[in-house]
Amino acid sequence: MPRFYELDHDESSPWKGWFTAAHKWKLPGVHCPQCDAIWAGSGLAYPAVDLSDHPERGKFEKARLEENFMEFERLRSILRPWVPDGFILEPGTAFGPLVGRVTGQLAPLVLLKSEFNMLASREILEALQGEGLGGILGCRTELRFRHKNPPEWLELQIEPHGLLHPDCLPQGRPPPCPKCGRDGFSLPAEPILDAASLSQQLDLFRLANFPTVLIGTERFKEAVERHAPRCLSFRELPLR
Numbered sequence: 042m043p044r045f046y047e048l049d050h051d052e053s054s055p056w057k058g059w060f061t062a063a064h065k066w067k068l069p070g071v072h073c074p075q076c077d078a079i080w081a082g083s084g085l086a087y088p089a090v091d092l093s094d095h096p097e098r099g100k101f102e103k104a105r106l107e108e109n110f111m112e113f114e115r116l117r118s119i120l121r122p123w124v125p126d127g128f129i130l131e132p133g134t135a136f137g138p139l140v141g142r143v144t145g146q147l148a149p150l151v152l153l154k155s156e157f158n159m160l161a162s163r164e165i166l167e168a169l170q171g172e173g174l175g176g177i178l179g180c181r182t183e184l185r186f187r188h189k190n191p192p193e194w195l196e197l198q199i200e201p202h203g204l205l206h207p208d209c210l211p212q213g214r215p216p217p218c219p220k221c222g223r224d225g226f227s228l229p230a231e232p233i234l235d236a237a238s239l240s241q242q243l244d245l246f247r248l249a250n251f252p253t254v255l256i257g258t259e260r261f262k263e264a265v266e267r268h269a270p271r272c273l274s275f276r277e278l279p280l281r
């Protein structure tokens with residue numbers, strides 16, 4: 042069985058650049074009529090999904106709460122044909138390019154922890170793709186830089202895949218809400234991956250039942266250490 046690593050920003054990274062950005066479109070948050078939760082998920086973003094020609098794109102342009110649950114379900118259903126099969130669509134899922142501003146010198150591969158997404162310079166993206174890794178898709182961004190002639194940074198589209206093993210989740214927790222799907226648990230301090238939920242086709246992904254956790258395979262780790270050292274840190278997670 043291959044090894045899997047939770048990804049984080051490398052605190053020893055010599056690059057001090059950062060970015061403040063949001064995706065162009067977003068499914069609204071919801072107020073669930075059954076469990077009464079008001080929520081939007083974090084982490085799910087499909088930057089390759091372009092809604093520029095969607096007839097109702099205006100409804101997705103601002104982060105907002107949709108109080109009418111039936112309207113939320115309608116909005117989700119009209120996005121479904123625009124999104125690849127199997128991609129999860131939860132409240133707060135984001136689409137399209139990152140729009141925003143960069144300050145300082147960005148690392149060639151940068152994980153923005155507060156937004157749970159990753160940018161790569163064109164050179165690093167091509168180096169990772171040249172290693173034959175699965176799941177490395179670069180998407181254009183609309184980021185503004187202070188300095189002139191910055192190199193191009195692309196956002197990696199990181200698909201949801203794989204699950205935390207039930208053994209590492211709180212015992213006796215309530216089941217997910219059957220109406221809105223909310224499954225409110227905190228990330229365990231010692232996550233365990235469900236080996237049966239993992240395929241070997243993706244070398245970079247986010248957990249389907251905890252999308253803020255980014256996972257790379259051993260092949261991904263070795264490629265990053267070769268082409269973009271001191272950009273990411275890696276913590277091996279056990280499998281069960």
Ligand SMILES: [Zn+2]
Nearest residue numbers: 073076218221
């Ligand atoms: Zn609910």
